[in-house]
Amino acid sequence: MPVRPRVLVPLALLAAVSVACGGVGGSGGGGGDSDGAGGAEPKGSLSTLGFGLPDEIAKARVATFKKAYPDVSLKINEGGFDAQQFLSSVAGGNPPDLVYLDRNILGTYAERGALEPLDQCVKDRAIDMAAFRPAATAQVTIDGTVFGIPEFLSVRVVIANSQDLKASGLTTADVDASDWDKVSAANAKLTKSEGGKLSRIGFDPKLPEFLPLWARANGASIISDDGRTATLDDPKVVEALSYTLSLVKQEGGWSRMKSFRDTFDFFGAKNQFAQDQLGAFPIEDFYLNVLAEVSPKVPIVVTSFKDRQGQPITYSTGLAWAIPKGAKNPDAACAFMQKMTATDTWVAAAKAKAKERKSKKLPFTGVFTGNREADDEIFSTVYQPAGIASLDNGVKVLRSVQEHAFSLPPSPAGAEFEKAWQDAVTRALEGRQSAQAALEEAQQQAQKALDQAAK
Amino acid sequence: MTAETAAVVRPARLAAWRRRETRWAYLFLLPWIVGFLVFTLGPMIASLVLSFTSYDVLSSPSFVGLDNYREVMSDPAVARSLGNTVFYTALHVPLAMTLSMGLALLLNRLGRRSSGFFRTVFYLPVMTPPVAVGVLFLLLLNGQTGLINAALGLFGVQGPNWTTDPAWIKPGIVILSLWSLGSTVVIYLAALRNVPEELYEAAKVDGTNARQRFRHVTLPQVSGAVFFTLIVNTIASLQMFTEVYTMYFGNKQTQSGSSDAALFYVIYLFQQAFQFLHMGYASSLAWLLFVVILVITVVQVRVAKRFVYYESENS
Numbered sequence: 142m143p144v145r146p147r148v149l150v151p152l153a154l155l156a157a158v159s160v161a162c163g164g165v166g167g168s169g170g171g172g173g174d175s176d177g178a179g180g181a182e183p184k185g186s187l188s189t190l191g192f193g194l195p196d197e198i199a200k201a202r203v204a205t206f207k208k209a210y211p212d213v214s215l216k217i218n219e220g221g222f223d224a225q226q227f228l229s230s231v232a233g234g235n236p237p238d239l240v241y242l243d244r245n246i247l248g249t250y251a252e253r254g255a256l257e258p259l260d261q262c263v264k265d266r267a268i269d270m271a272a273f274r275p276a277a278t279a280q281v282t283i284d285g286t287v288f289g290i291p292e293f294l295s296v297r298v299v300i301a302n303s304q305d306l307k308a309s310g311l312t313t314a315d316v317d318a319s320d321w322d323k324v325s326a327a328n329a330k331l332t333k334s335e336g337g338k339l340s341r342i343g344f345d346p347k348l349p350e351f352l353p354l355w356a357r358a359n360g361a362s363i364i365s366d367d368g369r370t371a372t373l374d375d376p377k378v379v380e381a382l383s384y385t386l387s388l389v390k391q392e393g394g395w396s397r398m399k400s401f402r403d404t405f406d407f408f409g410a411k412n413q414f415a416q417d418q419l420g421a422f423p424i425e426d427f428y429l430n431v432l433a434e435v436s437p438k439v440p441i442v443v444t445s446f447k448d449r450q451g452q453p454i455t456y457s458t459g460l461a462w463a464i465p466k467g468a469k470n471p472d473a474a475c476a477f478m479q480k481m482t483a484t485d486t487w488v489a490a491a492k493a494k495a496k497e498r499k500s501k502k503l504p505f506t507g508v509f510t511g512n513r514e515a516d517d518e519i520f521s522t523v524y525q526p527a528g529i530a531s532l533d534n535g536v537k538v539l540r541s542v543q544e545h546a547f548s549l550p551p552s553p554a555g556a557e558f559e560k561a562w563q564d565a566v567t568r569a570l571e572g573r574q575s576a577q578a579a580l581e582e583a584q585q586q587a588q589k590a591l592d593q594a595a596k
Numbered sequence: 597m598t599a600e601t602a603a604v605v606r607p608a609r610l611a612a613w614r615r616r617e618t619r620w621a622y623l624f625l626l627p628w629i630v631g632f633l634v635f636t637l638g639p640m641i642a643s644l645v646l647s648f649t650s651y652d653v654l655s656s657p658s659f660v661g662l663d664n665y666r667e668v669m670s671d672p673a674v675a676r677s678l679g680n681t682v683f684y685t686a687l688h689v690p691l692a693m694t695l696s697m698g699l700a701l702l703l704n705r706l707g708r709r710s711s712g713f714f715r716t717v718f719y720l721p722v723m724t725p726p727v728a729v730g731v732l733f734l735l736l737l738n739g740q741t742g743l744i745n746a747a748l749g750l751f752g753v754q755g756p757n758w759t760t761d762p763a764w765i766k767p768g769i770v771i772l773s774l775w776s777l778g779s780t781v782v783i784y785l786a787a788l789r790n791v792p793e794e795l796y797e798a799a800k801v802d803g804t805n806a807r808q809r810f811r812h813v814t815l816p817q818v819s820g821a822v823f824f825t826l827i828v829n830t831i832a833s834l835q836m837f838t839e840v841y842t843m844y845f846g847n848k849q850t851q852s853g854s855s856d857a858a859l860f861y862v863i864y865l866f867q868q869a870f871q872f873l874h875m876g877y878a879s880s881l882a883w884l885l886f887v888v889i890l891v892i893t894v895v896q897v898r899v900a901k902r903f904v905y906y907e908s909e910n911s
Contacts, residue, residue, distance in 0.1 A: 225870045228653040253873070255654040337754075338740055350848075396761040400739035403759065466654075556871045564856065571762050571855060590872070 183473035184212035190230070191222030191241035198508060201493035206480045213473045227465070231255060236465040238474045244280035244291060244461045245559065248368060248551025251288040252594065257464040259287045262475035268482070276457045276546040277511040283551050289461030290478040294511040296455040296542050297354055300428060301421030302414050303442040303531065305331055305341075309420075316344055316421040318358055319447035321384055328391050331420030339401040342392055342413075345422035346385040349566030354423065354456035355381040357547055358448040363562055364587075368552035369595060371587035373562055373580045382576040386569055395570035407431075414439045425458075426509060429535045433504040433527070443535035445542045457546035459511050487515035491523040504529060506536050509543065516543065553594035554587075561587035647879035657876060664880035674881065676856055677864040678888070680766060684860070685833035687770045692829055693822065696777050700784035701810075715785060719778035730842030733772040734759060744771065759843070765857040772839055780825050787821035788814065816905040823904045827896055834889055837862040861885055 194200050194217065207215060222242040230236045242250075250256050263270060270278055270287060274294050281289035301316050306327075314320075315327040324344055331343030346355065356363050361377035364370065372378065392398045405413040408431055413419040415436045423446050432439055445453035462478040464471050480486055487510045498505040504527030510516055520540060526533040552558050565583030568574045574582070622629075647664055651657035668674050699718060703711050724732075736743045739757030748755040758768035791814060799809045815822070837860065844850055844858040845867075865885070869878035 224873075228870065228873070232653050249873070250654070253652055253654045396739070396757040399760040400757040403734070403738055404741045554872070560867070560871070567855060573762070 182212070183210055183470070183476045185470050185473060186214045186216060187239070187470050187473040187477060188216040188218065188237040189239045189241060189477075190218050190227055190237040191220070192217055192239075193219040193221070197493040197497045198490045201490040202481050202486050205486045205489055206477055209480055210473070210476055213476070215477075231465060231467065234467065236467045238464065238468040238470045239477060240463050240465055241292075241460060242463065244277070244289065244459050244551075245549060246555045247281060247289050247461050247463060248283060249553060249555040249594070250463070250465075251283055251551065252553035255466055256288045257466055257468065257471065259290065259464065259475070259478075262464070262471070262478070263287055263290075266475055266479040268479050272484070272512055272514045273482075274457075274511050274513055274543060274546060276548040277459055280459070280548050280551055281461050281463075288551075289463040290482050291459055291461045291511045292482060293459040294509050294543060294546060295425050295427065295458045296509070296539065296546055297351065297423050297425055297446055297457075298429075298455065298535075298538055298542060299421055299423050299444050299446050300414075300432075300535070301442050301444070302417065302419065302440060304440040305417065305420050306442065313442055313444040317444045317447045318355075318423070319449060319451040321449070325388065325391065327420070328388050332392050334393070339393055339397055341418055341420060342398060342402065342422075343420040344388055345398075345402065345419060346388050347423050348385055348389065348570060349563040351423055351456065352378075352382060352385075352562060352566055353549060354446060354454070355385050357456065358446070358454055359384075360449070364549060364552065364558065366550055368550035369591055371558065371561075371584050371591060373565065373587060374577075374584040379577050379580050382566060382569060382580060386576055389570060394572070399570075408435065410435045412436060412439070414441055426539050429532065429539065430506045433506050433529075433532050437504055437527070437529055437532060439531075441531045441535070443531070443538045445538055445545070453542050453545045455542040455546045457548045459548075482510075482512060484512060484515045484518055487512060488518050488523060491519040495523050495525075504532050506532060507539070509539065513543075516540070552591065554590040557590035557594070558587045561590065643879040643882055646876050647883050649876040650874075651876040652873040653875055654873070660876065664877045665884075667877060668880050668884055673859070673864055674861075674884075677859045677861045680857065680859055681834055681836065681861040684766050684769060684773075684836060685830060687767070688773045688833050689826065689829045691770065692774060692777055692780060693825055695774060696780035696825070697784050697822075699777065699781045700788055701814075703781070703785050704788045711785075715782060718781045722776045722778040724775070726838035727842045727846075729772065729775055730839040730846070733768075733775070733839070734843050737768045737771065760855070762855045762857040765844075765855055769836075769840055769843075769858070772843075773833075773836075780829065783821050783825055784818065787818035791817040819904045820906055823896075823900045826900075827893060830892060830896065831889055834885065834892070835862055836860050837866070841866070 192199070194203065203215065203217070207213075218237065222240060227236070227240060240250075240256075247256070262268070268290065270282075273291050277291035277294050281287060281291050299313070299317055301313060306312060306316070309327070309330040311327050311330065315323045318324055328343035331341065332339070333341035333343075353363050356375075356378045359377045359381040361372065361375045361381065363373050363375075363378055365372060389395050389398055401418075405418060406416070407413070412432070412435065414432065429443060432441060446455060448454045462481065464474045464478075468474055487508065491508045494508065495505040505524065506527075507524045508516075508519055510519070524536070526536075561583040562580075565574075565579040568582075569576045569579040573579075646657060648659060648661060649657035650660045650663075703714055703718075706714065721729075735741075737758035739745060739755065739760060742755075742758070744758065745755030756764040758764050758771075795813050795817070796809055799813050804812070840858055840860050841863050842850075844854040845863055861881075862885070865878050865881040868874045868881060
């Protein structure tokens with residue numbers, strides 16, 4: 142029986158926390174080069190949530206939009222996507238015109254009716270969805286309806302300390318995950334302890350967050366293609382978790398390993414490769430850019446992560462633009478999404494970024510836009526090898542794995558599903574449950590959440 | 597005006613004046629009353645209503661009766677998070693009160709000027725933003741490179757992995773919580789300063805030692821302040837959120853791989869509300885916590901009647 146507490150809603154939001162927390166222009170549709178013909182000339186105010194202007198890639202694209210649509214007054218609410226802020230604005234009847242959010246949670250909002258379908262927008266603005274990488278498009282399309290325009294394709298590759306590999310008589314083939322026995326052997330050789338303390342992690346499997354990658358490499362998925370059925374108790378998922386747990390055990394166990402990992406100066410010049418604290422790990426592509434900036438000459442080698450048949454495979458994530466239900470200026474929002482993801486806009490942004498890096502005498506490692514056409518254009522006209530073998534080779538690997546990317550499908554309970562499997566992996570890492578028991582419990586929790594959300 | 601008339605008029609005027617005074621009092625209280633009704637009582641009633649619904653903010657709530665409360669009773673995460681919170685409270689409150697009293701007693705022995713300096717020093721950490729405290733203690737408590745284990749190492753003790761070993765996560769959080777003892781110290785110091793000197797002198801004449809004077813003079817005299825801090829610290833501990841959320845759940849990186857041992861009740865409530873969009877369920881969780889706090893507070897008040905000394909009652 143529906144009740145109508147419109148007035149009470151904002152108060153209730155406060156209460157849930159206060160009671161308990163108290164004291165609680167004219168070019169390219171996405172990928173194409175069409176003119177966006179068909180959409181009316183937008184004007185008025187346009188507000189965004191979840192988007193910031195941290196670098197030239199964002200700034201240059203926004204500048205391109207402003208130049209193309211001078212009659213639109215753009216209000217960028219800097220900062221990452223904040224569910225609390227978004228929900229409050231929706232409950233208050235004043236949602237932003239655009240949200241910029243992780244593609245992994247887009248399905249949750251779309252399936253609850255919080256986002257506008259974009260099929261008409263795609264048609265009006267001639268956005269070529271086929272130009273986007275399939276792994277990106279899959280995350281914003283639910284039952285054939287588009288709910289978001291994707292940006293970026295963050296892929297995972299293996300980065301290793303080349304000096305450590307050489308000193309241990311290893312090659313990238315030992316750490317590319319195609320042969321799990323080889324990875325275990327490499328882990329044993331690369332892991333070092335001094336004075337009872339871990340001083341180097343051999344091979345960090347990046348648990349819990351990379352379980353989907355290990356599962357896929359073992360021929361399984363943690364959720365069905367339609368995003369409605371959890372498959373966490375699949376024997377191959379259990380096998381993948383059991384294997385990765387064995388790597389952590391080789392390093393002295395989770396508590397010891399994580400405690401050491403938490404000390405890494407991950408984004409600094411004294412990062413784990415510069416300090417010889419890590420042999421190898423699978424990691425998101427952005428990290429090559431980090432290393433290019435803070436320690437470009439650190440001895441690393443990049444290789445693709447491979448499945449057990451030896452084929453490159455990569456787990457991908459990324460961001461997306463979407464229009465919330467109740468947005469006051471959907472026309473301008475549609476024009477904005479088209480312009481921000483158009484090939485020409487991406488190329489202009491890449492040029493600005495390359496120029497900025499050059500002025501700082503830093504290597505430019507390219508931009509992976511999630512838009513195949515834009516990527517091809519950027520890497521054929523803007524990108525120039527830095528002349529540093531490790532980085533140049535790394536960029537080649539990153540480009541090569543783009544077509545091997547998979548992603549988790551949109552799910553009505555994305556956040557709960559993720560929490561269920563990540564908590565399960567943590568319980569197993571802490572030794573409180575076996576891989577089998579932890580994933581069986583997670584399967585129950587995840588399926589219950591998916592079923593409830595789908596009602 | 598005769599003396600008799602004046603005598604009759606005076607109480608009437610006094611009553612009128614009192615009424616005016618009462619009206620003025622209410623006028624000055626009005627901002628708080630409005631704030632309380634709009635921002636506390638109203639939301640509490642709304643959350644009570646929502647606790648009987650299934651509501652995700654994005655669509656209209658639908659009435660589900662007592663389903664949320666039944667779910668609360670069977671949800672293992674509720675028991676786990678409540679257990680973590682009560683465990684923390686049981687460790688933190690007595691420890692914080694004992695340490696604060698010790699520090700206040702030391703401060704009370706200092707001269708006024710140096711006491712003021714140290715009072716400021718002890719209170720300064722309270723001014724540190726809780727988020728900064730959370731980040732700071734992630735570094736201090738690190739099992740490999742943290743200062744706390746380095747200090748233990750000086751005594752030949754190999755410290756545990758405070759932030760990653762489930763058995764040591766809550767004790768680590770208790771250590772963190774001692775960072776902001778300052779408020780309690782200041783309250784105790786004020787209470788100690790109010791203990792009449794002649795009581796100590798009389799006790800000395802009776803031949804008592806320092807321990808006896810503390811037990812039979814100081815403690816009864818400051819028992820009101822002790823009781824106040826017991827109530828306030830217990831409620832704050834049961835609502836512990838910001839520091840722990842920052843340390844273990846603040847972003848994707850910290851959240852993935854964070855142990856259940858750090859899942860405090862209000863964090864679980866927040867996750868249900870704003871990560872999983874279960875506003876109705878989160879409201880029922882809030883009301884359960886309200887009841888838990890109410891019961892504990894009532895018990896504390898009842899017990900306190902036997903131990904707390906109020907001078908005004910005595911007089």
